[in-house]
Amino acid sequence: MAAPDALLVMGVSGSGNCYIPSFTLFLKLGWKFYDADDYHPEENRMKMQKGIPLNDEDRIPWLCKLHDILRRDVASGQHVVLACSALKKVYRDILIQGKDDAPLECDHSGKEEKPVEVKLLVVHLTGSFDIISGRLLRRKDHFMPPELLQSQFDTLETPSAPENFIQINVDKNLSEIIATIMETLK
Numbered sequence: 001m002a003a004p005d006a007l008l009v010m011g012v013s014g015s016g017n018c019y020i021p022s023f024t025l026f027l028k029l030g031w032k033f034y035d036a037d038d039y040h041p042e043e044n045r046m047k048m049q050k051g052i053p054l055n056d057e058d059r060i061p062w063l064c065k066l067h068d069i070l071r072r073d074v075a076s077g078q079h080v081v082l083a084c085s086a087l088k089k090v091y092r093d094i095l096i097q098g099k100d101d102a103p104l105e106c107d108h109s110g111k112e113e114k115p116v117e118v119k120l121l122v123v124h125l126t127g128s129f130d131i132i133s134g135r136l137l138r139r140k141d142h143f144m145p146p147e148l149l150q151s152q153f154d155t156l157e158t159p160s161a162p163e164n165f166i167q168i169n170v171d172k173n174l175s176e177i178i179a180t181i182m183e184t185l186k
Contacts, residue, residue: 002120011125012152036084053151122165
């Protein structure tokens with residue numbers, strides 16, 4: 001496998017997609033880390049806090065912004081770890097290629113650039129509803145309430161060929177998860 005420009009650590013809320021890369025993976029690799037939750041507009045956060053699931057109209061501008069960040073970093077030679085739910089294939093496609101009719105959010109240079117397609121390795125953290133629900137119930141001070149977990153499972157489109165992905169069960173301990181990712185990157 002050709003070395004990816006970026007790792008997308010994805011899964012439903014509570015799967016560990018933020019915990020895994022933020023505390024271990026990006027430090028081990030020396031890559032830049034982004035938590036996609038930090039880029040949700042306030043309207044999205046408020047909607048989730050009220051128990052209302054996000055729809056495509058809510059997510060697509062957020063995903064376009066994330067693509068622009070990935071594109072900018074990759075174009076400058078920086079490797080990236082992105083923690084993001086990226087529940088649907090179309091969402092992952094936006095992270096890789098952008099969206100044809102979406103303006104670039106992060107490019108303020110004013111010059112035309114050749115589009116950059118991000119070579120992405122998708123790391124799908126998966127687990128049972130019961131295990132992930134238990135994790136969410138223990139989590140404090142997060143805008144995503146446990147009541148929305150079922151909507152995320154309902155929305156989830158598990159990565160499949162031809163996507164470049166690995167799937168790891170969250171039943172494994174942290175060192176096993178990191179070892180699996182690192183082995184895949186060799």
